[in-house]
Amino acid sequence: MAGRPRRHNSPHSTGRGGTGRWKRAIVLVTAAACVGVAGGAYYALHRPLKTVPAPSASKYTDVAEQPKIPADPDRTNILLIGSDTRPGEVDGNTDVLILCSIDRAHHRIEMLSIPRDTKITFPDGMQGKINEALSLGGPALTERMVSELLDVHIDNYALTHFGGLVKIIDTLGGIRIDVPERMYYRTGDKEYGVINLQPGVQTLSGAQALGFVRFRHDRLGDIGRTQRQQEFLKALSHKLMDPANIVRLPQLIREFWGTIDTDMSLAQVIHLATQATSFKQYPIVTETLPGSFHNPDPNIPHDASYWIVNPAEARYAAKHLLDDGTHVANPVQDPYITEHWSPADGMGAKARIRSATTTADTQQQNDNTTSTSANSAVSGDSTNATGGAPPSPGAVKMVVTGQTINVRSGPGTNYAVVASATAGEMVWKLEEFNGWDKIQLPEGAIGYVASWLLQPSP
Structure with a gap:
């Protein structure tokens, strides 16, 4: 009698061998799925969130290939860019340009404002204003020009648009600022076309705060505006560091994210948010890049108004702000001083008399009570x-x-x-x-x- 044919376990068999294969298959599929999910999550957390490329017709497409200044492990340098463009666009110029340094070694936050009319030389030798870098080569070119101007490594940029700034302030319930003077001006924009502020301490809405940082029709023009932008950022940081808002930071980040273009990853942002409590104790030290005004010369074709800086002085000012927390309170110089500046004179001990204080509250109090004497720093005593x-x-x-x-x-x-x-x-x-x-x-x-x-x- 012929025996039964030998039974083979198949994928559909319910025997012990088949069950083992199914279990191994399930484990492998599950592991692969976990790896895929983990990899996707890692990628989502660490990829740049919303970078803005250079314009398609830009001649500055090799910016990223340029050698960079070494990073400082004890600080994070973020270039804050404000623009009137819409999210994802780069066809407009920069309206706000501030290097913000989170200095963990000295427990400070240092902010250096670069006036939008600062005269620079672009990589191809063309001269122009630094605010044009955004439309010529996107945030990457802007980052490079600021880095070369100051001789400072920049880790990341964060580009905020007018509408995004308005949303951020309105989400926070407004921001309290001392408006120094009557501000009224028709910008000509379709949206946010009128700046209309009364003097005094008050809570500004998003649209009003935008007007505060944009207004420059005062005696110092763009330099007065950079000083107001610094005051705005101080007030914003105090608002964000309020205990009620610190616990809301994860929610606030989600609400703000659609209004910001940046090459930071979500992991980086979350990491900074987790350190917010310690940052609250950091004093904020501000400075505007020192220089002098230049009005168009009618004898020079196509000459324009500029903020002229001495390259050596720009690097000197950045180094002393970041290393020592000292800064020039009055950035406006005589053109002769800018042209002939050297470390031995205009930026000496008398000029750089202000330094970081030990707490943020003390810094805020000093800014409110000693502005007159501080503005005399260029020449020494206010008297x-x-x-x-x-x-x-x-x-x-x-x-x-x-x-x-x-x-x-x-x-x-x-x-x-x-x-x-x-x-x-x-x-x-x-x-x-x-x-x-x-x-x-x-x-x-x-x-x-x-x-x-x-x-x-x-």
Whole structure:
């Protein structure tokens, strides 16, 4: 009698061998799925969240291939970019440009504002304003130009659009700011077309806060605006560090994320958020890149208004802000000083008298109570401009006659207005130049006025 044919276990068999194969298959599939999910989660957490490429027609497409300055493991440098473009677009120029450094070694946050009209040389030798880098080569070119200007490594950028800023402030319930003066201006924009703020301490809505940081129709123009942007960021950081908001940070990050373009990953953002409590104790030290105004020269074709900085001074200022927490309180210089700057003079001990304080609250109090004396840092003591010893040998005490006058960056009406002086105000006359007097104001600013507008002090 022939025996039964030998039975083979098949994938459909329910015997012990088949069951073993099924179990092994299930384990393998499950493991593969876990690896896939974990890999996908890792990728999602560590990939850049929403980077903005250079314009398709850009000639600066090799920016990323340029050698970079070594990173500092004890700090995170983030370039904050504000633009009037919409999310994902790069056809507009930069409106806000601030290097924000989270300094864990010194337990500080340092912010250096770069005026949008800062004159730079692009990689192809073309000269222009630094705010044009965004439309010419996207955030990558902007990052490179700031890094080269300051000789500082930049870890990441975060680009916020006007609408995004409005949403962030409204989500936080407004932000409390001391508006220093009446601000009214029609921007001509279809949205957010009117800036209309009254002076005084108040809670600003998102649209009002946008107007506060954009307004520059005051005596210092773009420099006044960079100072307001710094005050805004201080107020925003205090708002975010409020205990009620710290616990909401994960939710706030999700709400804000659609309004920001950045090359940071979600993991990086979460890591920074987890350190928010310690950052609350960090003082915030701010500075505007020092330089001088340049008005268009009618004798030079296509000349434009610029903020002129000395490259050596820019690197010196950045180094001392980041290393020491010291900074120049009054960034406006005489053009001659900018051109001939050296570490031995204009940025010496007297100029860099302010330093980081030990707590954020002390820093905020100092900013609110010592602004007048701090603004005199360029020349030393605030009393020197109108009383006591003259700021320099040969300086003569003068008084403004009969009207409010404009103080200009150079000896001529074609130079930018950098300050103003009121009738009866006491100033120091430093020198004369073809019918113009070079003067120093009580707050330390230096500029030029027509000689006939002053008379010797009685």
